[in-house]
Amino acid sequence: MDFFGNLSLGLHTALSLSNLFYCFVGVFLGTLLGVIPGVGVLAAISMLFPITFHMEVTSALIMLAGIWYGTSYGGSTASILLNVPGTPANAVVCLDGYPMAQKGRGAVALFMTTVASFVGGSIGIVILTLFAPVIAQYALSMGPAEYFSLMLLGLIAATGIADGSAVKGFVMVMLGIFLGSIGTDVYTGTQRFAFGIPELGDGISLVALAMGVFGVAELIISVGSVKANRFKSSDLTLRAMKPTRDDMRRSWLPMLRGSSIGSFFGALPGTGPSLAAFIAYAVEKRSSKDPSRFGKGAIEGIMAPESANNAADQTSFIPTLALGIPGSPTMALMLGALIIHGVTPGPALMTEEPSLFWGLVMSFWIGNIMLVILNVPLIGVWVRLLAVPYHLLFPVVLMFICLGTYSVNNSAFDVLLVMIFGALGVLMRKLAFPAAPLILGFVLGPMMEDNFRRAMLLSSGDFATFINRPISATILSIAAFIMLWSFFSTLKARRALTQG
């Protein structure tokens, strides 16, 4: 069947009444779970997974996928309004989203992140539709050496993600790497820093860490600094949502850059929306003419990560559908749903089950449009949440954080962890240590170590493997270029300062 035939077959499948219904259920649940801090997509999908046994396989996947990309839409809401991220992938949006809300531009931020989500999602879908098999093959050529180089590039690009002291940022990256190293060593099975606690043997959950240092810390800090009226009724009008011309002008490029970064990391197995969002933010700040605006409500700082995580949501279906390789535990669940229905995921899926494959892809479009229609009117409702007094709102938020963290592994230990990280977050905030580098170090550190050791093992300890392999060498030279460039630009800035 030709390409347009496939598209129309897909549309036909996705537009059937039952599939439209399940698509709506998925994106609606996704938005809702995204808005509630802590309840992540993995927990939501594992809870709904058993229901899919009794559903038609295409409908089941359409619904699960809707939850997956729906959470990214909703996830930024709490980041912007409360400084409490809905999911780890939206944590970085706190940095500029919350300052925007404090300036009374919360509605603009919510509207613009919906736009960014839609643009990012759409670009991701286009890439998925047109290039899935090609990209999937390319992703396979990335071995341990390439992954290590890429993670190194990510870490270098992301230095300077936070404001203030570079030393403090560095300390936080190191602390993140340390926290990431807790758990069972993949190579020897040795337990690192687990102190005989079986739960620590699996490492610290990213949800517990992100919810703790961003969410719980914010809740604790706000106690005692209660501001009576945090919104004016004028914040709720349709006009309040309208971005200024300056906002529009500043948003285009970050959205495009964010979408490409997101599409790239989404398609790589093992990396995903959270990493994509952090890197997109870092790149935006680095390429900005005036990085000092970041952290104070720069619109670029919400547009780039929100388009990145939504693009990554879509392209993460590339390895899953085109190769049958799950890039994340959530994607493994989606594959599980396919296998339970007797569908073999893999390169043959597109030709053997065209109505499933194209129906699913087309449902992504429909789902994204539904999300925009769903989210824009909801902005007014969310902003109204701020009218709820702190002493009523925050206990509820805290309860949801605990519920959400618990639901990831059904583990009470993770709830304890989120509280410990909340306390750590407060300490960091008081001493002006930034949280974003901590998360980055936590995500990138273990991946770097794992892939470095694997590359060394496979090359029998020959370091040249990183420069002998062309893709790895290219990535490393980009990393070297960024280092040199930032070195010289710092030097230049210093000279300008002394001469001025």
Next chain:
Amino acid sequence: MKNNALKSIACAALLILPAVGMAQSYPKGSIDFIVPFSAGGGTDFASRVLTEKLSEQQGWNFVIENRGGAGGNIGLSQLARAKNDGQVMGMGQTSNMAINPTLYASIPYDSLNDFTPIALISSQPMVLAVNQNSAYEDFESLVAAARENPGKVSMSTPGSGTVSHLSMEVFSDQADVEFMHVPYPGAAQAVTDAIGGHVDFVTASLPSLLSHIRSGSLKALAVTSAERNAALPDVPSIAELGYEGFEASDWKAVVGPAGLPDDVVATFNAAINQALQDERLIETIESEGSTVEGGSADELEAYLQAEYERWAEAVSTSGATVE
């Protein structure tokens, strides 16, 4: 009028209830079924397929509780501590019942004494598979290459101390060869790097490889079960290739807390064996590459003991530990 109708429904209900109570002393209400891994994995799959059939045939209610972590140890220790009235059951398997007790320096339960064996459910072989463009045509050429260059032929596995890793340690010992073991955190990444050609071959359980073997991106060289597997009839077993007696499989068994009443064990075992006769269930389990087992509770007890000893030896041969 409306009141009368309600009254007659209530009376009817009262009349029926005692009858139900007499016919069914077990189970009392819903049964908690602990799955020591997250939803969507192989153990979860088997548990759901089984409990679904049990509900259908016996009218029992199950609440599946996914309690993952520490290679299944956390979920099973919860089961070991549960009340032994038959209202809490769980799915044990090779790693947490037979391997981890020796592999881990400390483990929160005694796998031979803290559980009541109910019935063996299913087993699946490990498969050795190479990339579609690999130079290794068959199992013999792979072993010959490893013999010629000890420690140079690389093998990915889902992790250190997994059934896949240990079964290859047993094989290496028996065949006197040495592979370069490259452990991954989980089957998905181990398989991905084998498809990408970054390692020479992958050893993992059949369900995690089957779709890639069917699609042609991986080529299966051998299975670790004593016999060939129904899903891969053309792939020889290692035993039939001249390594007599070699057998390794990853099994799943329903167990309850220690000291379950005999009648509960008998009822549950009978119900499971009935469920395992169901053709649709057999078809579902075989479609992912597993074999349906079944049998008495005593047979399972003897099997657990034998497997425990066998894997304990494999762990000490491999030198792997989790401290």
